[in-house]
Amino acid sequence: MSGRQWSGNTFGNGWMHRGLVSVLRHVDVSVLYAFSAVFIVPFCLLFWREGRRSSYSFFRKRLGYGRLKSARMTYSNHLKFAEIVIDRFAMYAGRTFGMEVEGLEHFNALAAGKEGFLHLSSHIGNYEMAGYTLVSEDKVINAVVFSGEKESVMKSRGDMFSRTNIRMIGIREDMGHLFEIDNALAEGNIVSFPSDRYMPGSRMLRCRVFGAEASFPQGPFSVATMRGLEALAVNVMKAGRKKYVIYVTPLHYDRTLSRRQQMQHLLEAYAAELEKRVLQYPDQWFNFFDFWK
Amino acid sequence: MEELVNELKKYLIEALNLEEMTPDDIDSDAPLFGEGLGLDSIDALELIVILDKNYGIKLSSPAEGKNIFRSIRTIAAYVAEHRTR
Numbered sequence: 001m002s003g004r005q006w007s008g009n010t011f012g013n014g015w016m017h018r019g020l021v022s023v024l025r026h027v028d029v030s031v032l033y034a035f036s037a038v039f040i041v042p043f044c045l046l047f048w049r050e051g052r053r054s055s056y057s058f059f060r061k062r063l064g065y066g067r068l069k070s071a072r073m074t075y076s077n078h079l080k081f082a083e084i085v086i087d088r089f090a091m092y093a094g095r096t097f098g099m100e101v102e103g104l105e106h107f108n109a110l111a112a113g114k115e116g117f118l119h120l121s122s123h124i125g126n127y128e129m130a131g132y133t134l135v136s137e138d139k140v141i142n143a144v145v146f147s148g149e150k151e152s153v154m155k156s157r158g159d160m161f162s163r164t165n166i167r168m169i170g171i172r173e174d175m176g177h178l179f180e181i182d183n184a185l186a187e188g189n190i191v192s193f194p195s196d197r198y199m200p201g202s203r204m205l206r207c208r209v210f211g212a213e214a215s216f217p218q219g220p221f222s223v224a225t226m227r228g229l230e231a232l233a234v235n236v237m238k239a240g241r242k243k244y245v246i247y248v249t250p251l252h253y254d255r256t257l258s259r260r261q262q263m264q265h266l267l268e269a270y271a272a273e274l275e276k277r278v279l280q281y282p283d284q285w286f287n288f289f290d291f292w293k
Numbered sequence: 294m295e296e297l298v299n300e301l302k303k304y305l306i307e308a309l310n311l312e313e314m315t316p317d318d319i320d321s322d323a324p325l326f327g328e329g330l331g332l333d334s335i336d337a338l339e340l341i342v343i344l345d346k347n348y349g350i351k352l353s354s355p356a357e358g359k360n361i362f363r364s365i366r367t368i369a370a371y372v373a374e375h376r377t378r
Binding site for chain 1: 307308310312333334335336337338339341342345346351352353354355358359
């Protein structure tokens with residue numbers, strides 16, 4: 001776990017993940033929430049220094065909270081993260097959650113067209129929960145995912161998404177994912193990108209978010225403007241114990257500008273939406289590293 | 294062929310925002326990735342789109358791309374042979 005970069009995969013090994021899915025077939029999520037609140041989260045706060053520090057710093061410096069409130073929110077942030085991981089495995093176990101969509105008309109309008117388009121997601125809330133709800137009959141959703149994710153998580157995702165028209169595109173060394181992304185968009189389908197996590201060594205864009213400049217990956221913004229495609233910000237926020245709200249917001253950019261300016265425009269629209277949702281759900285910011293370094 | 298090489302360089306400069314460069318600054322035979330121009334994977338996607346939009350060429354596999362995207366000259370040779378417009 002480096003200071004700048006989170007490895008981005010789910011904690012635990014294969015048998016733990018399979019065990020969690022089995023438990024969640026018989027036990028309500030509330031039981032595991034309570035267990036996490038009492039045992040897991042205090043343990044993480046005690047021993048996961050980077051997570052604790054980045055979370056506290058986010059509330060203190062970026063949101064301007066006082067010391068006590070920042071400490072309380074740091075606990076709440078870790079607990080919420082535990083809950084969304086539990087919810088994700090509960091979904092793999094076949095449990096359902098109440099889902100509400102705000103801005104569904106934007107998705108439906110693009111889904112009814114011939115052109116491909118992009119979902120730009122973020123590491124806030126629980127994007128994966130959109131899997132069953134935000135679907136199109138005609139377009140396949142291709143989710144670009146980190147290939148370093150645990151095999152058991154990828155298998156559970158694969159099993160779950162095999163019942164929908166969602167496919168996963170893993171980022172690979174041989175650039176095969178680029179061909180899959182391009183083919184998907186050229187065929188008029190949807191490609192979903194996590195767009196807030198910059199990997200060192202790759203091209204980046206800079207933008208002010210929560211009052212300071214941060215680096216964002218150029219890839220998603222480049223792909224959108226390359227073909228002048230429409231892009232939607234899709235954020236799925238936990239709004240209650242068993243309820244999620246999916247926020248679908250169109251991101252506009254001026255296609256008459258130079259490519260660099262188009263990318264910057266699109267990034268600024270994306271960052272503004274990111275800020276808006278995090279201010280609405282401050283404990284659902286899950287970039288546990290120094291985002292502003 | 295040289296005309297096509299220059300045209301490709303112009304598309305590349307525009308797509309990759311290499312605004313400070315001119316076609317003459319790009320060595321037609323230099324490797325595009327790694328030590329040469331230092332392009333990365335997203336840039337490879339830009340090249341795929343350039344070939345599709347401007348020459349009607351659709352590449353479908355990484356192996357194919359790896360051979361074609363060695364240098365501007367190898368791209369030009371492939372375009373000359375496979376372009377549909």
